[in-house]
Structure formats: C-alpha cells, structure tokens
Amino acid sequence: MTYTYYKQDSFKIRRWAITKLLIACLFCTFIVACFVALSPITKVVEECECPSGKVSAVVREQKVSDGARTQASASKHKLAVLVPYRDRFEELLEFAPYIHKFLNKQDVNHHIYVLNQVDRYRFNRASLINVGFHESSKDCDYIAMHDVDLLPMNPHLSYQYPASRPFHVAAPKLHPRYHYPTFVGGILLIKREDFKRVNGMSNKYWGWGLEDDEFYVRLKEAGLNVSRPTNISTGSEDTFRHLHDRDRRKRDMTKCFNQRAVTRRRDRQTGLLDVSYTIKSVYEMVIDSAPVTILNIELRCNKTLTPWCECEESQKTDISNKGSFKKPDAKTL
Ligand SMILES: *[C@@H]1O[C@H](CO)[C@@H](O)[C@H](O)[C@H]1NC(C)=O
C-alpha cells in the first residue's frame, strides 16, 4: 500500500513538473516569435523566398528613378544589327568594336550579324537583309539595317526599341550624303513584326542603289511612317563618320537588261518570303571584344525574273546613274 501511495505521489509531482516545463516552453516560443516578427530579419527572409529573380526585379524597378526605369524596361528588347557585307575587311574591323561600344553605352542589348555575300552574283543588300532577318536569333525583337561604313558619332542618336514605328537613325538632315526627304537608307531600326508585315525588302536589286527607296514605298503603303531623331545639335558633317572611300572603291552602278525600268517601280512579287539562299558557313568571331556572327551567304538568282544579277560588259544598257526611284503615284499605290 505504501508502495502504491508513493507511486501515486511521485506521479503527481512529475505531472506538475511537465506542466511547468510546457508553460515555460510556450512562453519562450511566444517571446521568440514576437522578436522575429518585429525584427528586420523578416524582410530578408521574404526576399530570399522569392520564387524567381522576376519579383525582385520588379521591386528594384519601383525603387529606381524614371530614367533608370526606362533602361530597365528597354533591356527586355534585343537588337540584331544586320550588316550587309562584301570585301570590306578594314571597315568591318573599325565598325564592329565601335558600334558594340556605342550600343553598350546606351544599354542596348544587341548582337552583330555580318551578312557576307559569297556567291558570284552582284551585291544584293536587300536580299542579304532578308536573309539576316531569317537567320538572326528570334530573341532579337528588332533589327537595324546598318551600313558597315556609317559610324554614329553623336551619342544622342538612340538605338532603343522602335515601339510605335520604324526609326530612321541616318536621317536626311544628318546623313553625310543623302538629303532627300524620302531617304530611309544608311541605318534604319524596325521591329520584327513591322518588317514581316511589309514582306521585308525586294530581292530584285542586284548592284548598287534604289532598294531602300523601294522599301520606303512598302512602309508608306503599310502606313508605317518613319520617325527620325529630334533634338540633335550636330549636322550632316559631324553626326556620322563615313568610312567609304569613293576613289578607291567604285560602286556597282551598272544597269543591264531592263533593270533600270524594273528597279524604279514598287515590287509586289518578291521579298522576305521568297528570298532564296544557302548558308555556306557560320563563324563566331570576336573583334576587339565585340562578338560578331559571320554568315557566309550564297544567294540564288532567278535569271528569268532578274537577269541583271550578272552583268557582262556586252550586256550593259546604261552606265550613268541619273534619275531616281519613281515617285509613288495613285497607280503604283
Ligand atoms: C503618315 O504621314 C502622312 C503624311 O505624310 C499622314 O497623312 C498619315 O496620317 C501618317 N500616318 C501615320 C500612321 O502617322
């Protein structure tokens, strides 16, 4: 019996001890919880628990100033710099590192594609741009149709994403040589969907000139008026550096067959969808820290449609280059 009593008594004592211990534990937990809730550690914990970088990027964007936010949102876009090219090695060596630094200063996410024409036909700038459009990474959502010999000097020339309409960087008032109001050559920024919408550029322009004037008419017909730089204090002498040495390199202005007549009209037949080519090889190069993709492109020529893609001395019809692209009238529109 005593034994039993002792057992019961000891049990009571132990139960009381456990209860006290439990209360102490609950109290401690409560204190710690309060401390955690009030301390700034919470914030860190929350930030660490963000599922992806996206959320913290949004938070950061809310904190930065207006100007910085513009850059942050611009970085979602990527520019493919498309450079039609043939036999201009010295110019490329100057161009690639220069434009790479220029675009980095503007925080423009970009990649340079050198569109090197390696077939035997005459140079076809427009077809090369069509090919560059097809072959450039699809994460580039806009392109620059960019002459290799034209370097932007004024840092205020913007290469940002042209959200509303194409942006003509080499405006007539700023280009060293071409000052007519419908000029869209030299350097033009256009988003992928706009380029697609006009079926890219005509494939009929073998030899130098007029393909950009035809492209102007495509844009105009689609209601895509280009915009141009504003508030630029430099002029036609000091906005761009023109690398082209006209005395050393003669432009291919030859006209063969009915080329002159055909290339002065709007082309409704050819463009981005039917450009015919083979990529012979691709090289990834770095020129003075500028990453560059060289595409060796073999264009194909439909001799029925454009016999002037090759032009023998005997077939020349006219070597002068008077006249210009036919002004679009009611009939051609
Ligand atoms: C484009 O410019 C023409 C005048 O040159 C104007 O009539 C037309 O409304 C403009 N279109 C757009 C979409 O801005």
Ligand SMILES: *[C@@H]1O[C@H](CO)[C@@H](O)[C@H](O)[C@H]1NC(C)=O
């Ligand atoms: C125009 O450019 C100058 C400097 O070149 C700058 O100070 C000014 O704020 C600019 N104005 C506008 C409206 O962007």
Ligand SMILES: *[C@@H]1O[C@H](CO)[C@@H](O)[C@H](O)[C@H]1NC(C)=O
């Ligand atoms: C070449 O052009 C002609 C005239 O437009 C066309 O009938 C023919 O199908 C084309 N040939 C090829 C191989 O595309």
